[in-house]
Amino acid sequence: MTLEKQKQAVAEAAVEYTLKHLDFDSYLGVGTGSTCNYFIDLLAEHKGRIAGTVASSEQSAQRLRTHGIPVLDLNGVDEVQLYVDGADEVNPHLELIKGGGGALTREKIVAAVAKEFVCIVDQSKQVKHLGKFALPIEVVPMARSHVSLAIIKLGGEPVYRENVITDNGNIILDVHRLYPMVSASTLEQTLNNITGVVCNGIFANRPADTLLVSSRKGVETISAKS
Numbered sequence: 043m044t045l046e047k048q049k050q051a052v053a054e055a056a057v058e059y060t061l062k063h064l065d066f067d068s069y070l071g072v073g074t075g076s077t078c079n080y081f082i083d084l085l086a087e088h089k090g091r092i093a094g095t096v097a098s099s100e101q102s103a104q105r106l107r108t109h110g111i112p113v114l115d116l117n118g119v120d121e122v123q124l125y126v127d128g129a130d131e132v133n134p135h136l137e138l139i140k141g142g143g144g145a146l147t148r149e150k151i152v153a154a155v156a157k158e159f160v161c162i163v164d165q166s167k168q169v170k171h172l173g174k175f176a177l178p179i180e181v182v183p184m185a186r187s188h189v190s191l192a193i194i195k196l197g198g199e200p201v202y203r204e205n206v207i208t209d210n211g212n213i214i215l216d217v218h219r220l221y222p223m224v225s226a227s228t229l230e231q232t233l234n235n236i237t238g239v240v241c242n243g244i245f246a247n248r249p250a251d252t253l254l255v256s257s258r259k260g261v262e263t264i265s266a267k268s
Contacts, residue, residue: 043258048164052256053080056126056162057088059254059263063158067093069119071152072106073127074099074145077162081126082106096122098152099145100209116155125156129163129250130175130243136161136250136266137226141178141243144208150241153248161250165257173221176201178243180212185238192236193217212240 043051064070072082072095082102086109094112096119097103103113116122127149131139138161140146153159179200181189190200193215203214223229226246233242253264 045164045166048256048258049077050080052162052164052254052261053077053084055254055256055261055263056081056160057084059160059252060085060124060126061088061091064092064124066091068123069093069096069114069121071096071122071125071127071156072098072102073125073149073152074102074143075128077128077164078102078126079105081162082109082111085109086111094119096152098127098149099143101143101145116152122152122156124158124160125152126160126162127153129161129167129245131169131172132161132163132167132250132253132255133169133172133226135246136253136264137172138245138250139172139175139177139243140245141180141214142175144178144180144203144206144214146178146243147180147208147210147241150245150248153245158252159248159250160252160254162254163256165255168255171222171224172226172244173223176216176218177220178203179215179217179233180208180210180240180242181215182238182240183213186213186215189236189238190215193233196232210240
């Protein structure tokens with residue numbers, strides 16, 4: 043099974059999981075990325091099943107609207123029952139690195155609000171320790187140099203992601219040389235405490251609750267409780 047077929051397979055499994063666990067007429071959080079695009083396209087066949095969605099990026103919001111799926115502002119929703127999103131890396135504790143697409147801040151906000159966070163990935167994203175994938179950090183533009191120097195002092199190597207502006211009007215620094223992240227939750231908090239950092243792409247203090255992972259053998263469901 044090719045990588046694209048694996049993405050499609052886990053997206054199909056995610057739609058099935060959503061239909062099984064999302065209460066009728068409830069709100070669904072929808073993430074960003076290539077796997078989530080498959081999820082959105084498949085979800086369109088069941089759009090009458092949900093009250094509406096909250097999207098983690100303008101890109102996903104536009105794709106949802108194209109399919110006639112309602113998109114609401116998070117401030118106008120009383121509860122997000124389920125949030126489905128991908129990841130760039132996931133460890134055995136279901137801690138994640140996200141933000142390869144630049145939507146990490148809004149993704150983290152929706153994950154924080156959601157009652158259940160379902161992560162959907164192909165097997166290549168599973169790792170023992172986080173950090174081989176460069177860690178995205180969203181930064182206020184005027185603080186770029188200050189944040190970069192602070193990251194260097196922590197042992198990281200920040201690289202400015204050129205020609206990228208987030209939906210929030212900020213820039214992205216991709217940080218290398220943080221592997222292995224032995225304590226991802228501690229590093230997440232340390233980076234967030236740097237003045238000028240809006241958000242970083244470590245999802246350890248709010249990890250996924252459920253992981254759907256596809257391989258050539260099929261799709262496996264892993265719970266954080268197991």
